[in-house]
Amino acid sequence: MTTTTRQGAQETVAASAWNLTKTYGQGDAQVHALRGIDFDLPRGRFTAIMGPSGSGKSTLMHCLAGLDQPSGGTVTVAGTDLGSLDDDALTIFRREHIGFVFQSFNLLPMLTAGENIVLPLELGGRRIDDAARERARMLADTLGVADRLGHRPAELSGGQQQRVAIARALITEPDLLFADEPTGNLDSTTSAEVLDHLRRSARELGQTVVMVTHERDAATYADYVVTMQDGRIA
Amino acid sequence: MRTVFLASLRTHIRRYVAAAIAVAVAVAFVVVVGVLTSGARSGLMDGLGAPYRDADYVVSAAGWPSSELDPKAAIAFAERHGENAAATGRATLPARANGRRLPSETTVGPIATSAEWRWQELSSGRFPARTGEAVADVYFALAEHIAVGDRVRIGEGAAARDVRVVGLVESPSPPAQAAMYVTWPQLLQWRDHLHLSAVAVRGEVGQLPEGAKAQSPEGFAAERLTYVQNRVDSLSVMLLLFAGIALFVAVLVIANTFSILFAQRLRDFALLRCIGATRRQVVRSVRREAAVVGVLASLTGTLVGVGLGYGLIALINTLTPTALMGAAELPTPWLLGGFAVGLVVTMVASWLPARRVVRVSPLAALRPDAAVDVHTATGLVRLALAAILLVTGPALLGVAMVQGSTALMVAGGGSVFAGVLLFGPVLVPHLVWITGALLGPAGRLATKNAVRNPRRTATTTASLLVGVTLTTAVLTGMATWRSALDEQIGRDHPIDVALTSPERPVTTDLLDRVRHTPGVERAIPVDGAVARVAGLDKPIPVVTAPAAEHVARDGGAFARVEPGKIGIDSEAFGKDLSLRPGDRVTVRVGDRRAQLQVAVGTGWGPVGVVAPETLATLTDAPEPHAIWIRASSGADPARLGGDLDKLADPVGATIENGLRTWESLDQQLEIYTWSALGLLGIAVVIALIGIANTLGLSVLERAREHAMLRALGLTRRQLRRMLATEAVLLSVVATLLGTVIGVGFAWVGYETLVTRALSDATMRVPWLSLGVVVLIAALAGLLAAVLPARRAARVTPAAGLSLD
């Protein structure tokens, strides 16, 4: 699937937004979180979406990832117009094409790290076969959490939890990996490790990565930086 | 702290709704019992006084209830006052109607011919005006299939009288109630059987009979009420027992709610402590929150209970006009009691969780990313206590079974159950694991969710466990009791219907017609000869029935009489039977005779049963003198009796109908079982509200997790199914555990009580009913998950992720 889209018309574009708007609330309480965003995400690169708090970064990411419906405009990911999908189709699309790393509450507390990593496969109803287990092991190895697979999230440090989350996001070989403030809860050393892993997955595996952050330091790891200001790309 | 209290009340009150409903239902239960008791009491008072409403005095036994009026003196006293007196009382007489001997306790009472003294209310036909006419109580008529126009023969021998039923009446006064009513002069024809409870007098009382006292009608009614009242009160106590069970379940539900909500808010509390709130302030705030919930829930419960109670009284009065339900006055003590119980229960339930809140350290608020760890360890003290109870409980039960001690049985059962509840946080998750494993990988997430907080899981299932344990115990106990009774009845009434022809032999034509009567499954001719038995005034057929096993409910055991003995049906011959078991009597057929020893039993009619050898010594040519009939299941006893009587009467044969006894006992057991189940149902409903509640609160708690799962590709339907599976797992585990304990309790009860009362009873496990219980529990679990699952699935992943 990845090879066919790579050779298609939008060879260098993994996802694009056109005239994207998002409005919350009504009347006086109305907030324009996105005020018309046009933008293309380059494939196989590490893109950072930067901007101050409240500028609409998370909202943009949610719309790009099919987690939320935009108020207007279109989002295309891997050649699919997300607006044309209903909730179930969108869910299955996410399952197959998109991976996520969040700021916190990334892992299910009652599952072990290993179980968390293969969870997306299980949700898709796939059997956890040796190949899947091997891939999980390899990812965990790359991310340096191979010796932690039997532990519960509560027994892992914040940095380890985020690395497990990255492994989980990569297990389905997604077209797009989204990370929303993945280092928000981490100290600078562990942040550096996590960011390095994201960058390597773009450089070495050709993975498209989109990271939302408000930290300038974090953005320096990215190939491209998109800056947002008050719901617009600055 | 005031603003904090009000704000948290505003924010969280909606999360208490389910738990508050649980408490309100239990409180309403208590209040409904109160209103019904009050209604029944006032109804009794009205009805009881009805026969005496126009009297100036009521004369009754001075030493009542330990002594009664001397019948002769009382009758003479009533006679002396003539039109100015009306007696209440009854004669207990044998009676026959529609070819059936009516149950031996057919009571006959007086009905006045003048309207002032008449207290019975006509429901159809007319009142009797003269001797030879009678009215029947509507319920008696219904039960015995008596209709206006029927002839009933009351009394025996010389005292037997035929009366025609001219009407049906309702009789509101229990102490004066009788099955049939006839005019005073007619009743005096059985004056030897007549016992008067009271004589109502207008004007002067005059000379009282010995041992009698005169009271005002009100005084008399109040005195009798205390007696009837005991029955109402014991019924109320029974109902309160069920209300208590419901309350207990409600306590579990609301206690669970408090611990879940307080655990979810632990960080808030820690933050409050950080910024300077003292422990006392924090605790007082949550206690006040519990008080508000308790007051609102109890108030709602009380109001609903009052409404429901009066509604039920109105309903009962419309459905059954003779029901003794009066206009209930507001039972204030019950209302206050119900309200107080609800409030206290809520406060008590919040006590432990609130103490845990106190122990929160202010530091908890400062810990980064404290995805509040709601996991609670199972305390050692708790486990030790559970162990002690689980050891002593079965020991007590064992002793109870050996000694037949009810007290020990209750104590042992109580401690076993308490032990199981305390052990729950360890036991229940394991059971959930095992059950969940059967679901395969599909149920894995649900299983893990169900066991992630053992104590919460245990409390949630405990509430359902209570109801299910009692339900299965009742079902099993009733099934066992019923099979024991079936055996006993089989022994007492081996033959459903016996047709006996004492003079002429029965013809094959008659046998054919009996066999073709609807409701007859099998009929066998019984051979014998007419004999004179010393000690009986009339000749009876002496028969032998080797084929009795084909129709008898006891497998024919009653008919296998040893040679040299004769089996006599003591019931068929009634009170006048002078023969006693073991007596030696001479039996003569023509000029042959035999000395036989009397054995007594019941249920085969007025014939003597002997061994084939014995009969052979008495006659060479036995002829059929009886037909024994096995009714098909579901046959209407009255119809069958009537039909057979029509065949028997023209040829001078009589009918003994044993089928009645079966039917009424069956009905009675059915009523007991369903009442118990219905009342337990309320506790089960509360428990299900509890499951929905726990699930609902857990869904709020896991909103971020669900959002993340949705982001990772869990569809709405998968999410709903996951939550439904969790609920079903909880309810099925509770049900299976409850079924095992309930059947165990029933077995102990059987060994302790039933085997002593009915020596050869065997334990019956009603597998089908128990299967239905498990199925219903699973469906109910599914139902409990509907609302929480829908709410969880509605949240979009993005909204869930930005939740805090």
Ligand SMILES: Nc1ncnc2c1ncn2[C@@H]1O[C@H](COP(=O)(O)OP(=O)(O)O)[C@@H](O)[C@H]1O
């Ligand atoms: N669910 C919501 N309801 C109302 N307003 C929202 C909601 N989510 C975000 N917003 C508003 O939209 C704007 C953009 O928010 P967000 O995308 O989270 O910003 P960022 O991630 O850049 O901090 C903010 O002003 C925020 O208050």
Ligand SMILES: [Mg+2]
């Ligand atoms: Mg954000």
